[in-house]
Amino acid sequence: MPNSQFFPPNKFIKKFLEKFWERPNSLVPSLLFWGEKSTGKTTTAYYFAQALLCSKSPKVWGGCGKCDSCQMFRKNVHPDLLIVKSENSEHNTISIKDIRGDEEQEGVINFLSYHPQLSSYRVVIIEESERMTLEAQNAFLKTLEEPNPYAVIILISHHPQKLLPTILSRVISLRFTRVSTAAIKKYLMKQFSLPEKEAENIAVESGGRIGEAIRLTDKSYQKERESKKKILKDILSQPFFQQSIIIEKIIKESQENPSNLNELLTLWLRMLIKNKKFVLAKMIFQAYETINSSNVNKQLLLENILLQYKYELSRNN
Numbered sequence: 346m347p348n349s350q351f352f353p354p355n356k357f358i359k360k361f362l363e364k365f366w367e368r369p370n371s372l373v374p375s376l377l378f379w380g381e382k383s384t385g386k387t388t389t390a391y392y393f394a395q396a397l398l399c400s401k402s403p404k405v406w407g408g409c410g411k412c413d414s415c416q417m418f419r420k421n422v423h424p425d426l427l428i429v430k431s432e433n434s435e436h437n438t439i440s441i442k443d444i445r446g447d448e449e450q451e452g453v454i455n456f457l458s459y460h461p462q463l464s465s466y467r468v469v470i471i472e473e474s475e476r477m478t479l480e481a482q483n484a485f486l487k488t489l490e491e492p493n494p495y496a497v498i499i500l501i502s503h504h505p506q507k508l509l510p511t512i513l514s515r516v517i518s519l520r521f522t523r524v525s526t527a528a529i530k531k532y533l534m535k536q537f538s539l540p541e542k543e544a545e546n547i548a549v550e551s552g553g554r555i556g557e558a559i560r561l562t563d564k565s566y567q568k569e570r571e572s573k574k575k576i577l578k579d580i581l582s583q584p585f586f587q588q589s590i591i592i593e594k595i596i597k598e599s600q601e602n603p604s605n606l607n608e609l610l611t612l613w614l615r616m617l618i619k620n621k622k623f624v625l626a627k628m629i630f631q632a633y634e635t636i637n638s639s640n641v642n643k644q645l646l647l648e649n650i651l652l653q654y655k656y657e658l659s660r661n662n
């Protein structure tokens with residue numbers, strides 16, 4: 346679980362969600378948190394959920410941290426919380442089994458068929474909800490149509506257009522966006538007690554994405570990022586045949602951890618934007634989208650981009 350000082354920097358979203366704490370046991374509509382990556386969607390969902398489940402009042406973001414409910418939440422064993430992710434599955438999808446559940450696996454539908462055990466709500470968070478298969482989305486729709494009064498359903502997505510229109514019409518959509526670096530700087534100084542200079546550096550580095558900014562307050566994450574930057578620089582300085590070998594290795598590794606390749610592409614993209622190489626940046630962005638939404642040959646695609654990159658650089662110099 347992330348740091349306990351979090352709340353969403355977007356004032357509208359913050360106020361909107363806090364409204365559900367004002368009256369005890371108020372109905373919470375099904376929600377969709379959408380927007381680009383690292384803008385705080387998942388963190389907001391977790392902190393909101395923990396607050397809802399916390400037994401102390403008045404409620405605060407992330408709960409009191411001390412009651413039984415908060416302790417179990419932090420240990421990831423809260424009986425009234427179900428988190429659905431695609432990463433455990435074979436094809437990186439959320440299947441109908443994840444939605445329905447069966448004797449051996451808890452699914453959304455069987456989870457919500459039981460009354461809350463410890464709190465007044467049963468909370469379901471579906472991360473990367475666009476990864477639900479069509480079958481899963483159709484099964485899930487029934488739950489959205491007749492939700493139990495204690496059910497809180499939060500869908501998270503950076504590709505909501507991949508969700509069925511019938512799902513979208515039954516949720517309240519909250520859009521998460523980048524915020525100004527000045528706002529992030531202020532937030533980090535206040536919530537994380539960071540010195541001004543450090544807060545400013547992180548704010549700039551985060552590109553206005555609060556999720557990224559919070560990750561960057563973690564020194565080990567910063568270190569990891571620095572080493573990724575070095576890997577990227579190494580790749581770009583190699584002759585083509587070497588690049589090809591390195592890429593093959595990275596693709597192999599990313600089969601186990603897809604975020605590795607994504608992070609590398611994101612770093613590259615941001616480096617290009619920083620250097621005002623917008624044509625190349627657009628190319629990387631498209632490659633990123635293609636890699637994450639189809640079964641394209643990654644090796645070929647990346648080799649092509651590297652060739653194009655070399656060509657564009659030689660043309661500009």
Ligand SMILES: [Zn+2]
Binds near residue numbers: 399400411414415
């Ligand atoms: Zn608590």
